[in-house]
Amino acid sequence: QVQFVESGGGLVQPGGSLRLSCAASGFTFSSTVMKWYRQAPGKERELVAYIDSGGSKVYADAVKGRFTISRDNAKNTVYLQMNSLKPEDTAVYYCNTRLNWSDYWGQGTRVTVSS
Numbered sequence: 001q002v003q004f005v006e007s008g009g010g011l012v013q014p015g016g017s018l019r020l021s022c023a024a025s026g027f028t029f030s031s032t033v034m035k036w037y038r039q040a041p042g043k044e045r046e047l048v049a050y051i052d053s054g055g056s057k058v059y060a061d062a063v064k065g066r067f068t069i070s071r072d073n074a075k076n077t078v079y080l081q082m083n084s085l086k087p088e089d090t091a092v093y094y095c096n097t098r099l100n101w102s103d104y105w106g107q108g109t110r111v112t113v114s115s
Contacts, residue, residue: 002026002104004095009109012085016113020080022095022106030073032099036080038091038111048093049080062088085113
């Protein structure tokens, strides 16, 4: 079955950096689009970035130039490098993929940006 194990969240000061990881299993990772979403308190879940099987990347305007999504197909892992973090980046971050018209989600990792 499809499983994700996310890690890397935590508390960081504004301007700091974190790298999130999402280790996947149960499907052909290398041929699948992988996405990162986030959900801030009291807000809807929103797409942060995605990377396709060829390595093409798309970012939300709010994170362009600060976040970088990448993948390591040998490790079945997708990453989100987050730099220049702002308080408004505080959220639970989820990895996601869609297979056969169904969405699969990780358990989420919490990121808190605060001084």
